[in-house]
Amino acid sequence: MSSEALIDIKGVTHAYKTKSGPLPVLDDLNVSVKEGGFVAVVGPSGCGKSTLTRLIAGLMKPNEGEVWLHGARVTSPRSTVGMAFQNPVLLEWRSILDNVILPLEIVPTKLSRKEKEARAEELLALVGLEGFESKRPSELSGGMRQRASLCRALVHKPDVLILDEPFGALDAFTREDLWQTMHALKAKEPFTGVLITHDLRESIFLADEVVVLSGRPATTQYRLPVAFEGARTIDHLYTPEAAEMLNVLRHQIEIAQGRVAA
Amino acid sequence: MIRKIGVPLAAIVIFLILWELLVWANGWPNYKMASPSDLWPAFWQYRELFLIQGWETLWRTVVGLGLAVIVGILLGMVMGFSRTMREALYPLLVGFNAIPKATVVPIIALMFVGQHDLNTILIAFMISFFPIAVSVSIGLSTLEPEYRDILRSLGASNLTIFWKIALPKTLPEFFGALKVSVTLAFIGTNLMEIVSPHGRGLGALFDSGKTNADFPLMFAVLLALAALGIALYYVVVFLERTFAGWAERPEH
Ligand SMILES: Nc1ncnc2c1ncn2[C@@H]1O[C@H](COP(=O)(O)OP(=O)(O)OP(=O)(O)O)[C@@H](O)[C@H]1O
Ligand SMILES: [Mg+2]
Numbered sequence A: 001m002s003s004e005a006l007i008d009i010k011g012v013t014h015a016y017k018t019k020s021g022p023l024p025v026l027d028d029l030n031v032s033v034k035e036g037g038f039v040a041v042v043g044p045s046g047c048g049k050s051t052l053t054r055l056i057a058g059l060m061k062p063n064e065g066e067v068w069l070h071g072a073r074v075t076s077p078r079s080t081v082g083m084a085f086q087n088p089v090l091l092e093w094r095s096i097l098d099n100v101i102l103p104l105e106i107v108p109t110k111l112s113r114k115e116k117e118a119r120a121e122e123l124l125a126l127v128g129l130e131g132f133e134s135k136r137p138s139e140l141s142g143g144m145r146q147r148a149s150l151c152r153a154l155v156h157k158p159d160v161l162i163l164d165e166p167f168g169a170l171d172a173f174t175r176e177d178l179w180q181t182m183h184a185l186k187a188k189e190p191f192t193g194v195l196i197t198h199d200l201r202e203s204i205f206l207a208d209e210v211v212v213l214s215g216r217p218a219t220t221q222y223r224l225p226v227a228f229e230g231a232r233t234i235d236h237l238y239t240p241e242a243a244e245m246l247n248v249l250r251h252q253i254e255i256a257q258g259r260v261a262a
Numbered sequence B: 001m002i003r004k005i006g007v008p009l010a011a012i013v014i015f016l017i018l019w020e021l022l023v024w025a026n027g028w029p030n031y032k033m034a035s036p037s038d039l040w041p042a043f044w045q046y047r048e049l050f051l052i053q054g055w056e057t058l059w060r061t062v063v064g065l066g067l068a069v070i071v072g073i074l075l076g077m078v079m080g081f082s083r084t085m086r087e088a089l090y091p092l093l094v095g096f097n098a099i100p101k102a103t104v105v106p107i108i109a110l111m112f113v114g115q116h117d118l119n120t121i122l123i124a125f126m127i128s129f130f131p132i133a134v135s136v137s138i139g140l141s142t143l144e145p146e147y148r149d150i151l152r153s154l155g156a157s158n159l160t161i162f163w164k165i166a167l168p169k170t171l172p173e174f175f176g177a178l179k180v181s182v183t184l185a186f187i188g189t190n191l192m193e194i195v196s197p198h199g200r201g202l203g204a205l206f207d208s209g210k211t212n213a214d215f216p217l218m219f220a221v222l223l224a225l226a227a228l229g230i231a232l233y234y235v236v237v238f239l240e241r242t243f244a245g246w247a248e249r250p251e252h
Helices: A049-056 A096-106 A113-126 A142-154 A172-188 A200-206 A234-238 A240-256 B002-026 B036-045 B047-081 B083-098 B101-111 B116-141 B145-152 B158-195 B202-211 B215-247
Strands: A005-018 A021-034 A038-042 A064-069 A081-085 A160-164 A192-196 A209-213 A220-225
Touching (some): A005 A049, A005 A192, A021 A038, A021 A049, A021 A209, A038 A200, A049 A160, A049 A192, A081 A142, A081 B145, A096 A113, A096 A142, A096 B158, A113 A142, A113 A172, A142 A160, A172 A200, A172 A234, A192 A200, A200 A234, A200 A240, A220 A240, A234 A240, B036 B047, B047 B083, B047 B158, B047 B215, B083 B116, B101 B116, B101 B158, B145 B158, B158 B202, B158 B215
Parallel strands (some): A038 A192, A038 A209, A081 A160
Antiparallel strands (some): A005 A064, A209 A220
16 A cells, blocks of 8 residues: 555646646656655746646546546546645635635534634644634735645645645745744645655755656656654755755756756 | 815815805806705705605615615625536626626516616626625635635645635735725616616616606705715725724824
8 A cells, every 4th residue: 555656647648728828747657656755846947737736636628548546537526635825815804724724614524613624723723823723824925824824735635736836925034943843734634746846955954855847748757755863854955965856856857948958 | 184074075166166156156047057045945855755765776776785785795605616617607607798788678577567766786696796795705716825724734624724814814905895886776776766767766767857857855865875875885885994904004
């Protein structure tokens, strides 16, 4: 079981229909993530990363190729997926607690209202939002909203978590705080994750494998396994191994952007 | 609280005093411009008529407006969710809205001769649904895709997405439009009441004032209309506070 891929993207090719003809976005893309794994996907802007997340979530079907989750082919959305985006998209008319509960109102569940609240409170406490349950989203800072958005993505215990640049709009310090929060969440709430990011340091701090996509139409250009000894801390980012990894990734991105030859 | 009620009230009193002074200073006779002090006798003399006709105007306006809300939301939903329908319906609606309703009034009056209630409600509805339809359709069509994806990725149906996200998110725009529509619906009701022979409502009272050259009565009707309009407007404001109060940003 553990060696089997939980997320398996096999030879996916996709093009958008646009006014000026088809726009090829993904080209024979292969990515697989084993159960409990956490893969970061980096690549040039506009290469098709968000498209990839929408395919995994079953929001779209690829023109060619297959997406498999948990041994089942994905053809439509399924409630075992959690998503968070760069824009936290919290509902302004709901309290933070009710925002986090939202997925539990959609997916089939036997939980009572009390139990749902308890579940949401538990997660909010885990990300440091204790005491903010009854606040409105507009009363929170950007980092706090993103924390709430992460709680919402996890509240229904999805086995797959899809994050599309969730920390992209945050300042550097807040971002590092949230990286730590991600590790705390991962320790308590096991999930298999795909993280889209533009931040190479973020990719090696959070993921156990980094996939570099080529420029559009994107295909898998490079894979970098990430291993650090012991629990990860920000200090790890300042070790020679980290510097080496960042160098390799930066070089790969330049290739993907077409700025240097392979 | 004192500020919220006291300030507008004081403004109205000052307005009435200025009006009185203006008429007094110019020595205008009643047929040119009645002054507030002439209106109270008119109100008092016809107090029963004002209550009866005011009620006629009010209920027909509210029913017309209710129709406008239902049809406006439905049209807005259709146009908001389907691009094809939006492209098909917009020119039609704009064209329809551009027709001055004063020209539609006699047509409707002839179409349903004698059915005064129906005619009045119809005009109130026709004049007031447009802002609602447009605001709802814009609110729905500009919903950021991420909002939809949050629920859609969990397998939620379109109806669930509409109830949980699209509708509440559109409420502030909807109430903004409703405030415009309230006033429009009043105009519609009165147009029909004034034009219809043997009409009822404040518009008909105005018309009879005109026929009898009873100028204070005409002005009194105008004031009564304004009062009704204000009352209905604040009902909408109250509903807005209740259902879309979250859209008000905390003050800094
Ligand atoms: N619905 C759509 N219809 C047509 N073209 C689209 C659509 N969505 C995205 N595209 C185009 O497809 C390409 C890939 O888009 P995508 O959002 O997947 O890129 P991305 O890698 O996430 O970009 P970024 O790094 O800027 O977030 C872009 O050129 C974009 O303009
Ligand atoms: Mg993107």
